[in-house]
Amino acid sequence: MRLRPISHSDIDELQALAQETGVGFTSLPDSREFLVAKIDKAVAAFEGRVPAEERLYFFVLEDEESGELAGCCAIEAEVGRETPFYHYRVGKLAHSSVQLDLHRTIDTLFLSSDHTGDAEVASLFLRPAYRRDRNGTLLSKARWLFMAEFRDCFPAKVLAEMRGSFTPEGVSPFWECLGSHFFPMEFKQADQLTGLGQKSFIGELMPKYPIYTPFLPQAARECIGQVHEHTRPALEMLKKEGLRWEGYIDIFDGGPTVEAYIDDVRAIRHSQSAKVEVGDTHLPHAERHGWLAATTGMADFRCSWIGRGPDAEGVITLTPTEAERLSVSSGDTLRLLET
């Protein structure tokens, strides 16, 4: 399994993937036209043909034996540059009176576009059949290695939007109590339009004044900053990297946006460079994947698990298969992360 930039020839496989993602994964609709445009955009990004701040890096996880795509993930270099990027920010307003001997702060939701210009990790999907062998970790963490390698192409901060809390019936209490009053449509429709980048309706219909959270019913308040139960493992993984919830939530479902300074992300801080030496086919190989390796080119970026770490001199010995998987040979440099 290896992660690499998407290419034009992936279109059929990508569409198959899109059909599998289903509801709630709005950034990958089952529309060939949309997907072709998405690939074009990604290819141009990896080839450096668009300015760094406009790039959408879209990766696929490839089963290099079957040629099948196992999953995908993406990094948007700077969100909010082409379409507005909205959040609610949970802020505190002081309400106090000496006269009444009263002092409290009221939580308030402010519409904000504070994250404009930050990087975003997004669109991670792994086919159910491949949910094994730490493939999910590879998909998720390869992005940190990419960002570490091309640090100059990214801004100071990175964020990830987490799916919010829903009832077992698929209803978002946050939407029902708040968004539904302002958007005369179903949650799904609002979510889809947003996924497709058609967000001008948000600015048009969104309440412009802050929302005092005490006015929201408890069910809605409880959604603020809470994730969907299926999203909890992904959130945990991001938290381990140092991403934190700083009070920004999705305007529709109330799910948290976690964020970090890119330089503080553990995987980025702890990744290291090593020289490649292609060695014996029978090198020791850890039973459980523990080391990630990524190449140093952008257009031909590769990332995969390898069987061992570097030696004390900073040399990483690869099996021929591993070297082939990463398209590297002796003398090349790899960025490694123990994880």
Added chain:
Amino acid sequence: MRLRPISHSDIDELQALAQETGVGFTSLPDSREFLVAKIDKAVAAFEGRVPAEERLYFFVLEDEESGELAGCCAIEAEVGRETPFYHYRVGKLAHSSVQLDLHRTIDTLFLSSDHTGDAEVASLFLRPAYRRDRNGTLLSKARWLFMAEFRDCFPAKVLAEMRGSFTPEGVSPFWECLGSHFFPMEFKQADQLTGLGQKSFIGELMPKYPIYTPFLPQAARECIGQVHEHTRPALEMLKKEGLRWEGYIDIFDGGPTVEAYIDDVRAIRHSQSAKVEVGDTHLPHAERHGWLAATTGMADFRCSWIGRGPDAEGVITLTPTEAERLSVSSGDTLRLLET
């Protein structure tokens, strides 16, 4: 020189200090009554007689030979618990229109009390005669050692408010362009009232709607997040500890508030415990202070420079003078920080 909790007997010296601080140091007015109350409050805090969230830890730097006070500093355990704590937060609002092919974000100042409940390091003052021998660093960093030692008594975040930018004539362009329109008084008066904790006028007079920064004259916009030139070294010191400007500014002068998660502060992360062994009077002694040592009791907290670091076994050997200065003896524990 050693740092210790203030005590009732310091009142005369404290008042001498207060007279020296002068304009702009509003938390230490030359008022005996106020200072007595301040000492009472601090003593109660160090003795654990008030709940952790209400404590104001006020330290003095003592010349243990002359008995003179060289300076002071403080930690407020949780700001905004007794009087409202206000900031402007620089936020972004998206203003975009598909129709006009227009998309921009406008910087906006939101009145906020988001920092309610965070810890604050404040009130640092060092007498000019003592501005040598890294005494300033001792005053500033001793607080991190205190917080590391009593981590449970503090919340997740810590902040420091930095004095804003002023003209050589002592005028704050930010105040002139913004605050003066809403507060019919001089900057100095507003600043003093705030320093004394009499802040209800802020909530009463402050503009309640956000301020669009493009409406501010350039001179005022340039003050946003900028520090007074005298404050720059202090800001640099805090930045090295990992405190960052996250967009909060003082509502009067526009100066930045820097902040960090306490667990991320470098001095707190990197401090270590060591066992004390009192040794020879003639121990090697670094020419430049490089190691800070702090004791582990709250009411009898002491912090000072020592001449060397611990050995490989985590034992710190002190000269009798150093041990006496810190009031420790062999077998005691110290928290050390190389800096």
Added chain:
Amino acid sequence: MTEQSMSAIPGRQSAGADVRGGGNLLVRPAQSADLAALERLAGNATPKLTNLPAHRDRLEERIARSARAMERNVDFPGDETYTFVLEDLDRGEIVGTASIRAQAGAQDVYYTYRQETLIHASQQLNLRHEVQTLSLSHEMSEVSLLCALSLDSRYRGTSAATLLRRARLMFIAQYPERFADTLGVAFPGYLDDAGESPFWASVGRHFFKQSYHEINLMAGVRSKSFIAEVMPQFPLYLPLLTPQARAAIGREHVAHEQALGEMLGEGFVRSRHVDIFDAGPVLRAERARLRTLSHCGWHPVRIRPEDSLPDAEPAMVANQQLGGFRCTVARYALTPTGQLMLSPMQADLLGVEEGRAVLVAPLALPEVEDALDEGEL
């Protein structure tokens, strides 16, 4: 002049069987001696009134304040409050009180919630969506406010209630320079069966630690600056309030339904404004549009024996004295030359002698032509 030549103003309807001669009811400025009665009336008000706290010191101050206002030369409305009492002379009892605040927000700001409709339109989706909000407003601060009315319950629905309520307009008619061009009346808001305000339960409760009744009391006896400090500064979106709270907006307390109807009949209209605590309605009107003010007129007094007064429609009659203001109910019995006939007792009550002019307005309001809301709501 024979009795036959005396004529009543024609075409006015009777104001109810309880008015007999009318000489038994008198509205006049409150005096120190009325303190105990005021305290009783404040305590018995249903519901309790923010602006009439049953608080002896405050009431004493209120009376003194009113007396000072009556003594002073006033050229434009300021922080005066005029407090009146209704005296039943037959019983020798004070049975009601009512006030006028010359400027609703003179000392403090007078905050109300203003109902507004925001239009959210989306070109992308080709739709238009209206959202209602309540915005904290001080627009009503400049109006003169009729307020603090409390009436002994035995008199409710009688002409005594009408006299007490509208005598203030007779006062305003005579001293226009002391009052704003726009008058307002705030009515207590709807309370549920448990005596709680559903609006407060959905809104104010979140911002105060005190209860609705405590806050109402504080708003009465203390400065109201806390409102600006504590109440939400940004508009409230109505869809986020509870259905019970939404239903209470602009709805009056049941005990005040009839009074509100009478004020609408007088020419007041419902404004966009409601009380910030209980969402009770605030009525307002240009002074010139009120029936009492447009239908009142000056008439010289002619004193006639009680038993020779013709049985005309009842009217409010007020003298011309500021501090000695008196307003009572008499018959609208005019001589052919336009003098108002009063009994010696009535003249005495009003402190007028023959030839002095009194201000007279019919007690029954003329038919309302346009009690609509002026497009305000």
Added chain:
Amino acid sequence: MTEQSMSAIPGRQSAGADVRGGGNLLVRPAQSADLAALERLAGNATPKLTNLPAHRDRLEERIARSARAMERNVDFPGDETYTFVLEDLDRGEIVGTASIRAQAGAQDVYYTYRQETLIHASQQLNLRHEVQTLSLSHEMSEVSLLCALSLDSRYRGTSAATLLRRARLMFIAQYPERFADTLGVAFPGYLDDAGESPFWASVGRHFFKQSYHEINLMAGVRSKSFIAEVMPQFPLYLPLLTPQARAAIGREHVAHEQALGEMLGEGFVRSRHVDIFDAGPVLRAERARLRTLSHCGWHPVRIRPEDSLPDAEPAMVANQQLGGFRCTVARYALTPTGQLMLSPMQADLLGVEEGRAVLVAPLALPEVEDALDEGEL
């Protein structure tokens, strides 16, 4: 009936020497054939008008839209726009145009800035501080808007200007169901010597990449939904605007000073609202309070030879036809029994025969009693 028996309405003042008989000027609905003239008028408007873009397709659409509105049965104001032209029959030229939008915000929201005063009071410091703001508002969306007036500059200040401006009120008087109870007029705002808007320079400029003139043009030809998306949503604090911008608030373009004065004379008052781009004043009035509407009346037509018409005060005369609406200036010469005397040419112009009723209003406005601002500002 002799000439002596004919009488003009007395007590009206002369409307200026330029009115001779008045049969040379006619206001009527715009027709397709007027397109070129409209384009010229739109191009010559000073300053350029948002709601009259010199854009051929838009103007063509405008004429068609007006024609459709005239043909339709309309029971209440909707998205109709009525466009009229002023024809100088002597010259055989279209020399002016003016419109009525039945509902200012029917298709889009009609946004204005509403001037408000916030009171910030501090109990701690015992002071009270007023701060003025401008809030984005759509309250004017419901009014009927008199707009898009452009007049050949040779006619400025003549009765032609008056006719063009007020003929719309003669139309509204006849079809009240088609218009709102409140009418508004928005005047172009103040521009400096360089032709730039100081208000725009201080406000709008920060939010748009286009210039004031480009945005004004776009607001004319396209949907205005961009305003809600791009303009600041929160109120603007006036003290933060430049002095030049503050001075421009509610100030009209110099070329429209006289027109504004005439509209104030008509009974309009300055509202709290100003244009969002250039802060030009928006006047408004209850329809019933306008002089033209309260002083107009129906009179049967009596056709008399031109040379036998008495020299009475000039008046606007309009026929009763919706799509065939005609309004001209004639003499307010009434027979003793109240018929209006018209020359055969005038009657022909209006399309009326003897005995048909026409609506007549004096061209000169009666003295204004209360052109104050109704406490709105």
